[in-house]
Amino acid sequence: MLDVAATARVSVATVSAFVNGTAPVSTELRGRIEHAIQSIGYKRNAIARSLKMGTTKTVGLVIADITNPFFTDVTSVIQDVLHRSGYAVMLCCTDEDPVLQDEQISLLVDRMVDGLIIAPAGDDHALERSLAKTDIPTVLIDRICNGIDADAVVLDNQRAVHDAINYLIGLGHRRIGYISGSPDTWTGRSRLAGYKAALEAAGIPLSDELIRFGNFRERDAYNAAMQLLVQPERPSALFSANNLMVIGVMRAIRDMGLRCPDDISVSSFDDFPWADVFQPNLTVIAQPVHAIGEQAAQLILERIAGRNEQPSRQIVLAGRLMIRASCRPC
Amino acid sequence: MLDVAATARVSVATVSAFVNGTAPVSTELRGRIEHAIQSIGYKRNAIARSLKMGTTKTVGLVIADITNPFFTDVTSVIQDVLHRSGYAVMLCCTDEDPVLQDEQISLLVDRMVDGLIIAPAGDDHALERSLAKTDIPTVLIDRICNGIDADAVVLDNQRAVHDAINYLIGLGHRRIGYISGSPDTWTGRSRLAGYKAALEAAGIPLSDELIRFGNFRERDAYNAAMQLLVQPERPSALFSANNLMVIGVMRAIRDMGLRCPDDISVSSFDDFPWADVFQPNLTVIAQPVHAIGEQAAQLILERIAGRNEQPSRQIVLAGRLMIRASCRPC
DNA sequence: AAAGCTAATCTAAACGTTTAGATTATGTCA
DNA sequence: TGACATAATCTAAACGTTTAGATTAGCTTT
Numbered sequence: 001m002l003d004v005a006a007t008a009r010v011s012v013a014t015v016s017a018f019v020n021g022t023a024p025v026s027t028e029l030r031g032r033i034e035h036a037i038q039s040i041g042y043k044r045n046a047i048a049r050s051l052k053m054g055t056t057k058t059v060g061l062v063i064a065d066i067t068n069p070f071f072t073d074v075t076s077v078i079q080d081v082l083h084r085s086g087y088a089v090m091l092c093c094t095d096e097d098p099v100l101q102d103e104q105i106s107l108l109v110d111r112m113v114d115g116l117i118i119a120p121a122g123d124d125h126a127l128e129r130s131l132a133k134t135d136i137p138t139v140l141i142d143r144i145c146n147g148i149d150a151d152a153v154v155l156d157n158q159r160a161v162h163d164a165i166n167y168l169i170g171l172g173h174r175r176i177g178y179i180s181g182s183p184d185t186w187t188g189r190s191r192l193a194g195y196k197a198a199l200e201a202a203g204i205p206l207s208d209e210l211i212r213f214g215n216f217r218e219r220d221a222y223n224a225a226m227q228l229l230v231q232p233e234r235p236s237a238l239f240s241a242n243n244l245m246v247i248g249v250m251r252a253i254r255d256m257g258l259r260c261p262d263d264i265s266v267s268s269f270d271d272f273p274w275a276d277v278f279q280p281n282l283t284v285i286a287q288p289v290h291a292i293g294e295q296a297a298q299l300i301l302e303r304i305a306g307r308n309e310q311p312s313r314q315i316v317l318a319g320r321l322m323i324r325a326s327c328r329p330c
Numbered sequence: 331m332l333d334v335a336a337t338a339r340v341s342v343a344t345v346s347a348f349v350n351g352t353a354p355v356s357t358e359l360r361g362r363i364e365h366a367i368q369s370i371g372y373k374r375n376a377i378a379r380s381l382k383m384g385t386t387k388t389v390g391l392v393i394a395d396i397t398n399p400f401f402t403d404v405t406s407v408i409q410d411v412l413h414r415s416g417y418a419v420m421l422c423c424t425d426e427d428p429v430l431q432d433e434q435i436s437l438l439v440d441r442m443v444d445g446l447i448i449a450p451a452g453d454d455h456a457l458e459r460s461l462a463k464t465d466i467p468t469v470l471i472d473r474i475c476n477g478i479d480a481d482a483v484v485l486d487n488q489r490a491v492h493d494a495i496n497y498l499i500g501l502g503h504r505r506i507g508y509i510s511g512s513p514d515t516w517t518g519r520s521r522l523a524g525y526k527a528a529l530e531a532a533g534i535p536l537s538d539e540l541i542r543f544g545n546f547r548e549r550d551a552y553n554a555a556m557q558l559l560v561q562p563e564r565p566s567a568l569f570s571a572n573n574l575m576v577i578g579v580m581r582a583i584r585d586m587g588l589r590c591p592d593d594i595s596v597s598s599f600d601d602f603p604w605a606d607v608f609q610p611n612l613t614v615i616a617q618p619v620h621a622i623g624e625q626a627a628q629l630i631l632e633r634i635a636g637r638n639e640q641p642s643r644q645i646v647l648a649g650r651l652m653i654r655a656s657c658r659p660c
Numbered sequence: 661a662a663a664g665c666t667a668a669t670c671t672a673a674a675c676g677t678t679t680a681g682a683t684t685a686t687g688t689c690a
Numbered sequence: 691t692g693a694c695a696t697a698a699t700c701t702a703a704a705c706g707t708t709t710a711g712a713t714t715a716g717c718t719t720t
Contacts, residue, residue, distance in 0.1 A: 001706065012670090014670075016709085017709095026668065041463045043436075044440065045442065045706050046440040047707090048707040050707090051381050051675050051706080052675050052708045054675075066396075066405055066409070067402050076423070089421065090419075092409075092418070093406070109373065110375070112377050133373075247604045254607055273577060274577045274608075278604075279608060280608070332676080341699065341700045342678090346679085350678085374677080379677055379678080380705095381705050383677085
């Protein structure tokens with residue numbers, strides 16, 4: 001900018017005024033500056049600008065796993081709306097590891113992101129500590145953390161799973177195996193609660209024999225499903241608490257020489273774009289990924305702009321049961 | 331840092347020396363500084379540091395679509411290795427739109443990223459222009475651009491598709507429909523070239539009737555596949571040039587009331603983690619996503635460190651044909 | 661013609677670091 | 691004791707912006 005100013009024989013203040021349109025500049029100088037910028041190939045340095053302004057026009061997005069279609073779908077729309085508002089996105093993955101999460105958040109805070117959108121990993125206190133000494137606006141997605149006072153947009157997990165399990169019960173299933181996400185997370189707990197509530201409401205006794213933990217990971221879910229399938233009195237249906245795990249479940253079913261839905265019914269949280277075209281066509285709970293991303297992005301923009309000074313609120317969205325062909329009457 | 335210096339009754343230079351370990355500090359002062367940092371909750375400001383040092387410890391990653399599992403797989407390993415070297419990743423998506431791509435690259439350049447990893451969208455000149463007036467180290471992935479002198483890690487697309495088509499020919503197929511990616515991209519062209527070469531080598535006459543363009547998008551591929559399927563003399567096999575498109579292809583097949591592989595064989599570029607467990611089990615060309623990400627990350631790190639001053643080189647990796655159950659003898 | 665406005669431009673001080681080079685303290689040796 | 695080396699610490703100038711407040715130029719008005 002100093003070079004531009006020198007070339008155009010004006011002060012840096014004038015160049016700045018012209019570049020940002022923050023103050024009127026005479027046609028005369030405007031021409032000279034424009035020309036100087038062209039010939040030098042000047043680009044405003046966003047780092048210096050950030051330092052002075054105290055704002056980076058960047059928001060940090062922290063998710064568990066970039067390989068999970070749910071997160072990428074949400075990320076995609078978040079990026080979209082933030083980009084339209086002039087914000088860039090810095091994406092970090094935690095692999096569900098609270099230590100890594102702390103590192104990533106720290107990295108984002110150091111880089112002075114204007115806002116944070118987080119799908120928290122690990123137990124509630126982990127995030128609480130990570131966020132302790134910063135006052136960066138934050139919105140939580142997918143999961144809620146108890147100790148944290150921040151906006152959140154989440155699903156009515158309990159209700160959604162309740163509906164799905166109810167559907168299975170309606171088909172006559174009584175022994176329904178449940179592959180749970182990590183009970184350390186709100187998401188894992190609330191979905192499990194939906195399962196339990198549905199059974200309870202139907203008067204079916206709960207059995208720990210039917211619940212296994214897959215930690216939202218395909219590999220772990222495979223093992224978990226295997227444990228359920230080798231039981232002498234095998235479940236007639238399996239429900240998986242997310243998309244990654246249902247693949248492990250299906251693999252276990254195949255490896256046990258069983259077929260879905262002929263030998264066993266399967267349902268799961270999270271939809272796939274290919275679910276209606278590859279067999280078995282999975283019956284799933286579809287999350288409103290677009291709405292989640294849209295809402296999260298709007299919330300963070302409002303908080304950043306300071307337009308929203310109200311106490312934090314939680315937006316709860318509903319899942320939708322997509323009945324296809326992976327469940328049979330029992 | 332000034333506060334810390336004041337509290338510890340030392341100069342900022344000493345604080346800086348302590349924080350970065352760049353110069354010896356006496357135990358006495360070390361204690362005082364440490365204590366001051368604790369009580370103030372000081373964190374080094376990465377923005378100010380970047381401004382002074384001229385390095386952001388950040389690399390920009392530009393991909394077409396974060397929703398595409400191929401890109402997310404690669405992104406995942408790139409993030410992993412870069413994070414281990416202390417670099418953060420700024421992820422941008424272009425939606426295959428050269429204009430958006432230019433915007434995103436500009437944004438990254440403004441933010442002074444230390445390096446750029448790009449899966450180019452649009453025609454070669456688009457990227458050439460975007461990269462014109464910057465000397466940021468760059469490595470290209472997935473696609474090559476002619477005018478650009480940068481390291482690249484790509485697949486031997488032609489060879490890979492050649493193998494896959496050969497496999498179909500070996501099964502007796504003669505009318506093989508091809509759903510191509512955008513011919514504006516190197517990837518689209520090189521894969522198509524593999525198709526043509528394979529037919530030619532087998533003495534099968536080429537026919538434009540059998541080639542349709544799906545632009546690497548599910549929706550477009552659906553339409554493209556439809557056009558092939560309504561032909562009076564329908565192809566006996568369909569090959570899709572990427573993962574997103576094969577879903578569109580399968581949907582078209584279903585909507586036409588056909589079944590794969592009974593009525594028509596299907597194969598495609600890119601593997602799915604669920605391909606061996608959902609029917610039809612797709613026969614695909616698997617890309618070495620891990621190697622691609624690893625190599626790309628290493629290349630950019632070397633270039634950034636200035637360790638590698640050699641002329642740019644292209645790393646060409648091989649795809650692997652995963653034969654499953656979506657192709658039948660004809 | 662002097663005074664008073666207004667609009668355009670400029671000067672200089674921030675923002676929070678890093679770092680060369682100056683300064684000070686400590687110890688060694690003749 | 692004084693000269694000299696060495697190690698630790700400090701001072702101050704950058705990095706490339708923004709912006710409050712000062713200055714200047716060009717008009718009106720009296």
